[in-house]
Amino acid sequence: MRIATWNxxxxxxxIDRVEAFLARHDVDVLxxxxxxxxxxxxxxMGLQAMGYDVAVAGVNQWNGVGLISRVGLEDVxxxxxxxxxxxxxxxxxxxxxxxVCGGVRIWSLYxxxxxxxxxxxxxxxxxxxxxxxxxxxxWLDGETxxxxxxxxxxxxxxxxxxxxxxxxxxxxxxxxxxxHAFLEDGYAEVTRKHDPGYTYWDYYRQRFERDxxxxxxxxxxxxxxxxxxxxxxxxxxxxxxxxxxxxxPVVVDLASVVE
DNA sequence: ATGGTTGAACATCAA
Numbered sequence: 001m002r003i004a005t006w007n008x009x010x011x012x013x014x015i016d017r018v019e020a021f022l023a024r025h026d027v028d029v030l031x032x033x034x035x036x037x038x039x040x041x042x043x044x045m046g047l048q049a050m051g052y053d054v055a056v057a058g059v060n061q062w063n064g065v066g067l068i069s070r071v072g073l074e075d076v077x078x079x080x081x082x083x084x085x086x087x088x089x090x091x092x093x094x095x096x097x098x099x100v101c102g103g104v105r106i107w108s109l110y111x112x113x114x115x116x117x118x119x120x121x122x123x124x125x126x127x128x129x130x131x132x133x134x135x136x137x138x139w140l141d142g143e144t145x146x147x148x149x150x151x152x153x154x155x156x157x158x159x160x161x162x163x164x165x166x167x168x169x170x171x172x173x174x175x176x177x178x179x180h181a182f183l184e185d186g187y188a189e190v191t192r193k194h195d196p197g198y199t200y201w202d203y204y205r206q207r208f209e210r211d212x213x214x215x216x217x218x219x220x221x222x223x224x225x226x227x228x229x230x231x232x233x234x235x236x237x238x239x240x241x242x243x244x245x246x247x248x249p250v251v252v253d254l255a256s257v258v259e
Numbered sequence: 260a261t262g263g264t265t266g267a268a269c270a271t272c273a274a
Contacts, residue, residue: 010266203264
């Protein structure tokens with residue numbers, strides 16, 4: 001089974017690229033972030049014609065997430081227990097949607113950006129990650145994937161110029177500790193060893209063309225799922241050209257379950 | 260420090 005995660009930066013404006021990506025790589029499940037649309041706003045006919053089911057969450061224009069699956073989409077959950085929201089009118093937002101796809105529970109996550117250290121949104125980000133950790137602890141036993149835009153660079157290797165980011169969000173010790181807490185609990189980040197490259201390049205200043213990016217999109221797998229991972233890669237080509245998202249998709253291959 | 264680009268409730272906000 002092949003799963004992928006991609007911050008698409010608007011599913012409506014990117015639908016042609018999404019369909020082409022799914023076909024090009026023969027993807028079974030795609031977790032999307034920054035969908036920026038309600039389900040009733042989405043052109044889903046193309047995806048349905050390709051055999052995919054779709055579930056999305058989130059009503060505001062920035063933070064929506066979704067799952068696109070052709071191997072089942074069962075037990076859909078919008079948000080996780082204890083997930084902190086933000087004030088009105090964003091209270092109805094959701095940054096997490098989970099479902100069982102092909103026997104694997106997959107969570108599509110859009111971790112709060114944080115804006116700037118000490119900003120209320122940064123406090124919210126750390127709180128959100130802590131509450132996710134508490135919920136995720138009870139999912140370790142099964143085959144669980146926590147995928148998406150974590151908005152954290154876990155190491156300096158994940159930043160094109162660490163000096164430039166010294167006073168920025170994504171790299172603070174508290175954010176890195178919040179990310180590593182999942183690893184301490186038993187989750188494994190399964191993409192880095194196969195592809196250490198960046199996953200995000202800002203639209204500003206030709207950052208992609210100069211390969212000045214960040215690695216912030218990750219796939220964390222429970223032990224049973226991590227044991228099934230055979231390969232992974234960042235689809236850098238998807239970031240090139242006109243009409244690209246500012247993130248590239250991350251693809252992970254799972255070995256079939258041996259009967 | 261600032262600026263640059265993109266998408267959306269679009270001329271302002273968020274990323």
